[in-house]
Amino acid sequence: MIADSSSGRRLGRALASLRGLSVGDALGSQFFVPANYPLLKRREVPPGPWQWTDDTEMACSVVAVLAAHHRIDQDELARAFAEHHDFDRGYGPAVNRLLRLVREGGDWRLLAPALFNGQGSWGNGAAMRIAPLGAWYADDPEQATHQAEISAYPTHQHREAVCGAMAVAAAAAFAADPAGPPSAEALLDGVIALVPKSAVAAGLRRARDMLDYGDAGTVAAVLGCGRRTTAHDTVPFALWSAARSLGDHEQAFWTTAQVGGDVDTTCAIVGGVIASGEAGAPPEEWVRQTEELPEWVPGRSFP
Numbered sequence: 675m676i677a678d679s680s681s682g683r684r685l686g687r688a689l690a691s692l693r694g695l696s697v698g699d700a701l702g703s704q705f706f707v708p709a710n711y712p713l714l715k716r717r718e719v720p721p722g723p724w725q726w727t728d729d730t731e732m733a734c735s736v737v738a739v740l741a742a743h744h745r746i747d748q749d750e751l752a753r754a755f756a757e758h759h760d761f762d763r764g765y766g767p768a769v770n771r772l773l774r775l776v777r778e779g780g781d782w783r784l785l786a787p788a789l790f791n792g793q794g795s796w797g798n799g800a801a802m803r804i805a806p807l808g809a810w811y812a813d814d815p816e817q818a819t820h821q822a823e824i825s826a827y828p829t830h831q832h833r834e835a836v837c838g839a840m841a842v843a844a845a846a847a848f849a850a851d852p853a854g855p856p857s858a859e860a861l862l863d864g865v866i867a868l869v870p871k872s873a874v875a876a877g878l879r880r881a882r883d884m885l886d887y888g889d890a891g892t893v894a895a896v897l898g899c900g901r902r903t904t905a906h907d908t909v910p911f912a913l914w915s916a917a918r919s920l921g922d923h924e925q926a927f928w929t930t931a932q933v934g935g936d937v938d939t940t941c942a943i944v945g946g947v948i949a950s951g952e953a954g955a956p957p958e959e960w961v962r963q964t965e966e967l968p969e970w971v972p973g974r975s976f977p
Contacts, residue, residue: 681744684810685973687850687950688737691809692967694923694949695733695942697956699802700724700964702931702941703764717928722963728763729942732803734971736825740810741972746821752782752828758968764938766903768795769829782828794831798900798908801838802939805946808846812950815847819868830905837874838905842943844868845913850950855920858885862917877910884914890929900936908936912943919944921953 701724704710710720735754739747756776759765765773772785789795804822811818822843826836844865848856856864862882869875877897887893893914898907912930919926923945930944931937948954967974 684744684812685737685741687809687812688740688806689971689973690952690955691806691846691850691946691950692730692733692737692971693961694954694956695803695805695946696726696730696967697724697949697960697964698927698930698941698943698945699729699938700726701927701960703727703938705931705937714931717932719960719963723965724963725965726763727938728760728765728769728799729802729939730967731758731760731763732799733806733942733946734758734968736803737806737810738970738972740807746807746825748782748824748828751825752776755828758970766795766797766799768797769799772829786827786829787831790832794835795829796832796834796904796906797830798835798838798903798905798936798939800826800830800835801842801905801909801912802942804839804843805846805943805950808843808947809850809950811843812847812850812852815844815864816868818843818847832905833870834873834905837869837872838909841865841869841874841878841909841913842947845916846947846950849916849920849947849954852952855951855953858917858920861920862913865913873906874909877906878913881910881914881917885918890915890933894933894935898935899933900940901934903936903939908940909943911935912940913947915940916944916947920948920951923948923954923956926954927956 756773759773808818819840822839826839897911900908915930
């Protein structure tokens with residue numbers, strides 16, 4: 675894999691991934707509205723504009739920190755999460771409280787590991803926001819997993835949440851290969867090689883074994899699709915779906931959305947991974963209907 679490692683190209687790839695993530699998040703969230711269920715079955719999009727959720731808001735902070743520091747600075751990332759935290763974007767209650775306390779002067783190093791009786795959160799929040807980091811590190815998937823691990827800790831310190839973030843970052847790094855998207859098998863093999871032993875890793879191995887399954891519903895029944903909002907119930911299916919449709923954003927979205935579950939998050943992950951590669955940009959009409967990225971995102975109008 676050879677990728678341009680200049681800061682400008684890194685930011686361009688990260689922003690492309692972020693746009694794909696925001697479209698998947700915003701469009702996916704529309705299908706929590708009962709009136710839109712028939713549209714989902716027919717693979718038709720509802721009228722815009724589509725508002726994104728906490729998935730995109732946190733991913734914007736990841737990109738902002740990378741643009742400023744060219745790596746993940748945990749204190750700056752926690753500060754950015756807290757500063758830009760919008761309660762109405764759909765954050766989980768534990769992270770809502772954590773970010774409010776950080777904003778009030780609390781130390782994330784004490785707050786994050788104390789969640790859930792000292793186990794830390796194993797939710798899918800660290801994974802949903804991280805694809806742009808993988809695109810940033812397209813020249814070094816191993817470094818992508820390292821930086822993704824670091825990025826998870828300010829909010830998610832359970833091993834499964836961390837491994838989920840590592841897996842998504844690695845997938846985005848492989849998908850961003852300028853030589854073109856890898857095969858589905860190569861992408862998942864590369865990710866599996868970089869993710870530590872965990873339930874997420876076990877799910878990824880099952881996903882690899884199910885690449886020839888044509889029915890996404892069956893795969894989701896085995897792997898999970900985010901209904902429990904845990905990393906290991908979310909990431910394996912999302913990466914199965916992304917791997918099978920690299921270069922085809924629409925196909926990836928509909929395959930992911932139609933199985934239900936945590937649709938905005940699974941579609942955010944898939945959208946971010948797919949759009950990391952030049953052939954995986956979302957349809958322009960979908961981009962136009964998606965809420966614009968915040969003004970504070972560096973280079974948001976980057977070509």
